[in-house]
Amino acid sequence: MTVAAHGAGVLTGRRLLGCVGLGAAALIVALLLAVSIGSGPPGLTDSLAVLFAADADQSSTAVLEMRALRVLLGALAGAALAAVGVVLQLLLRNPLADPYIVGVSGGAALLGSLAILFLGAGPWVPAAAFAGAAGATFFTLAAARVGSQPPDVSILLVGVVVNAFAAAVITFLKTLVEAHKAQEVLFWLVGFVGYPRPATVAIVALFVLSAVGVLVWLSPRLHLMALGDAAAARLGVDVERTRISALLAASLATGAVVAETGLIGFVGLVVPHALRLVLGPDPRLLLPVAALFGGAALCLTDALTRALFPLFYSETPVGALCAVIGAPIFVLLLRRHLRGSRA
Amino acid sequence: MSFAIASSGLCQSFGGQPILDQIELAVAAGERVVLLGANGAGKSTLLDILAGVRSPTAGQVLLEGQALAAYSRVEVARRIASVPQNEALPYDLSVIAAVLMGRAPHQRGFGLAGASDVELCQQALARVNLAGLEQRQLGTLSGGERQRVLIARALVQQPRLLLLDEPTASLDLRHTLIVSEIVAELARQGVAVISALHDLNLAPRFAQRVLFIHRGRIAIDAPVDLALTPERLSPLLGVELVRAEAAGRPVLMPV
Numbered sequence: 001m002t003v004a005a006h007g008a009g010v011l012t013g014r015r016l017l018g019c020v021g022l023g024a025a026a027l028i029v030a031l032l033l034a035v036s037i038g039s040g041p042p043g044l045t046d047s048l049a050v051l052f053a054a055d056a057d058q059s060s061t062a063v064l065e066m067r068a069l070r071v072l073l074g075a076l077a078g079a080a081l082a083a084v085g086v087v088l089q090l091l092l093r094n095p096l097a098d099p100y101i102v103g104v105s106g107g108a109a110l111l112g113s114l115a116i117l118f119l120g121a122g123p124w125v126p127a128a129a130f131a132g133a134a135g136a137t138f139f140t141l142a143a144a145r146v147g148s149q150p151p152d153v154s155i156l157l158v159g160v161v162v163n164a165f166a167a168a169v170i171t172f173l174k175t176l177v178e179a180h181k182a183q184e185v186l187f188w189l190v191g192f193v194g195y196p197r198p199a200t201v202a203i204v205a206l207f208v209l210s211a212v213g214v215l216v217w218l219s220p221r222l223h224l225m226a227l228g229d230a231a232a233a234r235l236g237v238d239v240e241r242t243r244i245s246a247l248l249a250a251s252l253a254t255g256a257v258v259a260e261t262g263l264i265g266f267v268g269l270v271v272p273h274a275l276r277l278v279l280g281p282d283p284r285l286l287l288p289v290a291a292l293f294g295g296a297a298l299c300l301t302d303a304l305t306r307a308l309f310p311l312f313y314s315e316t317p318v319g320a321l322c323a324v325i326g327a328p329i330f331v332l333l334l335r336r337h338l339r340g341s342r343a
Numbered sequence: 344m345s346f347a348i349a350s351s352g353l354c355q356s357f358g359g360q361p362i363l364d365q366i367e368l369a370v371a372a373g374e375r376v377v378l379l380g381a382n383g384a385g386k387s388t389l390l391d392i393l394a395g396v397r398s399p400t401a402g403q404v405l406l407e408g409q410a411l412a413a414y415s416r417v418e419v420a421r422r423i424a425s426v427p428q429n430e431a432l433p434y435d436l437s438v439i440a441a442v443l444m445g446r447a448p449h450q451r452g453f454g455l456a457g458a459s460d461v462e463l464c465q466q467a468l469a470r471v472n473l474a475g476l477e478q479r480q481l482g483t484l485s486g487g488e489r490q491r492v493l494i495a496r497a498l499v500q501q502p503r504l505l506l507l508d509e510p511t512a513s514l515d516l517r518h519t520l521i522v523s524e525i526v527a528e529l530a531r532q533g534v535a536v537i538s539a540l541h542d543l544n545l546a547p548r549f550a551q552r553v554l555f556i557h558r559g560r561i562a563i564d565a566p567v568d569l570a571l572t573p574e575r576l577s578p579l580l581g582v583e584l585v586r587a588e589a590a591g592r593p594v595l596m597p598v
Contacts, residue, residue: 010439010456220454224447226433233396234427235500236420236448281435284453 011282019285023292027075030296034071035064037303067306069201074193074302074318075295076201077261078271080208080253082294085268086287087215087250090226091243092156099254099268102247103159106166107136108258113170113185117177121184126200126259133255136162141247155247191264191319193302204256211253212291218246219283226281264319266326267298273333301325346405347372347504347535348393348423353402355388362388364559366402370537372503375530377550377567378539381580384556386539387428390506393537394425407503420448424502426493428509428539434482438473438492439464441481445496460499467495470525472518486513494522505529507538511545523548546571547592555579571595 084099092101100106111132115125140162144154170189174182196204215222221242224232229239257264271294272286279285302318309315346369353366362385370376378386391397393404395411404411406422414422424445432441442464443456450460468474471491481489490513497505507526511519526536526549538549546553546567553570555563557579563570570576571593573584583598 010443010461011454013455016453016455220447220450220452223454224444226436227444228431230391230396230427231430233416234394234420234423234425235444236417238416276435280437280440281433282440284455 011285016285019279019289020292023289023296027292027296030300031071031075034074034299034303035067038067038306038309066195069198070193070195070302071299073196073201073204073260074299076204076208077193077257077264078267078298079212079291079295080257081264081268081298082271083212083215083287083291084250084254085272085294086283086290087222087246088268089272090222090281090283091246094156095273096269097156098265099250100163100258100263100265101159102155102251103136103140103162104133104251104254104258105263106159106163107132107134107139108255109189109263110166110169111135112188112259112262113173116185116188117173117181125188129259130255133251133258136166137247137251137255141244187317188262190317191262191322192315192317193261196260200260204260207256208253211249211256212287214249215246215253216288218242218249219287222246222283222287226283262317262319264298264322266322266330267294270326270330270333271297273330273337277333277336298322346370347374347407348537349405350393351403351405353389353392353404354400355385355392355397356400361559363392363399363556366556366559366561368554368561368564370504370535372535373530373533374535374552375526375550376535376537376552376554377546378537378554378556379541379543379546379563379570380556385559386556387508389556390425390427390508390537390539393504394423394506395419396425417448420500422502423504423506424497424500425506426490426497426508426510428512430493432481432489432492434480436481437477438468438479438481438484439477441492442467442495442499445499448500463499463501464495467498470498470521471495472521487515487518490514491518491522494525498525503534505534505536507536509539509541511540511542519545520548543571543576543595544592568593 081099085097088097088099088101089095091097094101108129109132112125112129115122115128119125140155140158144158170185174185221232221237224235224237225239225242227235232242233239272290275286275290275293279289298318301321305316305318305321308321349369350366353363354361355363366389378389380386388397392399393411395404395406395414395416406414406419411419439461443460445467446456446460446463447454465474465477468477471494473488473491473495476484476488481492484492490510494507494510497507505526507522510522514522523545526538530536536549540546540549550567553563553565553567554561555570555576562579563575565575571586573586573595576595577584584595585598587594587596
């Protein structure tokens with residue numbers, strides 16, 4: 001029997017390239033569509049005209065440039081959240097692990113909210129949020145480690161406690177400030193892509209692409225770690241080094257995203273789970289493909305918030321829309337998964 | 344004689360409780376050794392230390408004459424394969440994907456499967472009587488079939504030392520004999536095999552030599568025929584045994 005005849009069980013170069021190519025094509029189509037979707041013109045034909053250097057009026061070009069930056073930020077955020085979801089679900093052996101579970105959301109939300117409440121909106125908000133995300137991650141990893149024991153469960157527990165502590169402090173602070181400040185914090189926390197500056201997109205891209213690159217590089221070892229620490233070690237994996245490297249890369253990517261977009265849920269849960277049903281659990285394949293489809297999913301969902309503008313006379317936060325769309329999909333996937341595992 | 348693996352002064356304790364005490368052993372290439380001992384005697388702990396996945400409290404392990412600690416993890420995995428007693432395999436992994444993981448220490452880069460890797464896996468699956476189940480998910484297999492997947496994975500690792508911890512615990516008699524034949528074949532090819540067993544009567548099929556661990560120490564280190572005697576084993580196991588011969592092999596039964 002040939003390698004190809006083994007189909008889904010064997011990861012070959014051809015299968016990897018085919019799936020990544022499909023994901024890349026989906027992302028390109030999503031980016032193009034997302035740039036063309038807004039509360040009004042310019043539309044798809046204008047986008048194509050700008051893309052292929054045909055005649056396009058300057059106002060359309062300016063709007064499209066603004067949208068392109070936003071779409072890119074959305075795609076980067078979606079890619080990071082989906083890739084990190086794959087890695088954390090595998091490392092923590094918990095299908096409910098999302099990118100925020102190691103305390104990232106709590107740390108980012110707490111320092112970001114403090115910056116909004118006491119300094120007002122400005123470039124210091126993402127900087128504070130990133131510092132909070134990184135600080136919470138290091139704290140969680142350090143607090144979860146007892147001796148040389150693998151910290152799988154303790155990471156989850158400490159992460160949940162850090163997030164709960166941060167949520168409590170934020171709630172307390174919101175009761176102390178004026179209503180419009182509390183509203184500002186709420187809006188940031190619920191997740192919003194906004195219209196970023198080119199430098200912001202470049203910084204997020206640097207963090208996300210490097211971190212996802214590291215995770216893809218680690219994915220052959222992560223694949224073996226699905227067997228458990230001892231089994232992976234027997235197969236040649238330096239388990240501790242791989243775990244710490246993966247958690248740090250995952251947290252930096254999430255921290256960079258949270259700092260700019262706030263907390264966007266469900267992308268890190270739904271995209272990995274949906275693709276796992278089709279592609280299987282191998283992170284060498286799942287991780288890059290989830291990153292591409294995660295990017296496509298989030299930039300399209302964000303485009304939908306713009307398309308819904310005429311309906312609500314304001315933009316629905318993308319975090320809320322992701323939850324509204326993601327929650328029922330997640331329940332459907334869960335039911336299908338449960339039926340499959342009982343069959 | 345060149346030793347595949349040797350240990351000197353090996354000690355292990357958990358919470359101040361000694362589990363292994365001054366274990367000295369040397370196993371040559373191509374030699375088959377069985378570890379016997381009561382529950383909790385320290386057999387699995389010793390195998391874990393020899394596999395390099397657990398550090399001893401004191402003492403040293405030498406792999407092919409060099410300190411085990413001096414090898415990188417992947418270098419160890421190219422030389423030692425082990426089949427642990429309990430390994431929770433992911434239920435959604437296919438049989439072929441699980442066996443291919445045994446090729447990981449020999450693969451570079453992304454660890455993509457080549458034709459030769461797949462062929463090795465198919466041969467190993469056929470050897471443990473699992474041919475045709477390549478695409479089945481592990482969650483759909485019986486305990487014995489999963490055990491044979493682990494043995495196939497160890498075979499494709501192409502080790503020079505194979506460590507088996509209760510390899511036949513979930514197997515029926517036919518597959519128990521198949522595994523003992525595999526062990527004998529590997530030994531003929533120069534692979535050293537150390538198997539921890541509970542069934543005394545399987546020892547002659549799995550080994551030429553018995554190491555009996557009692558209270559953390561090696562109480563018996565002798566050829567099978569000399570080790571498997573009621574006089575030596577009854578006091579250690581706390582069970583009165585009688586010995587018979589069947590098909591040229593010793594058989595021990597409780598009185």
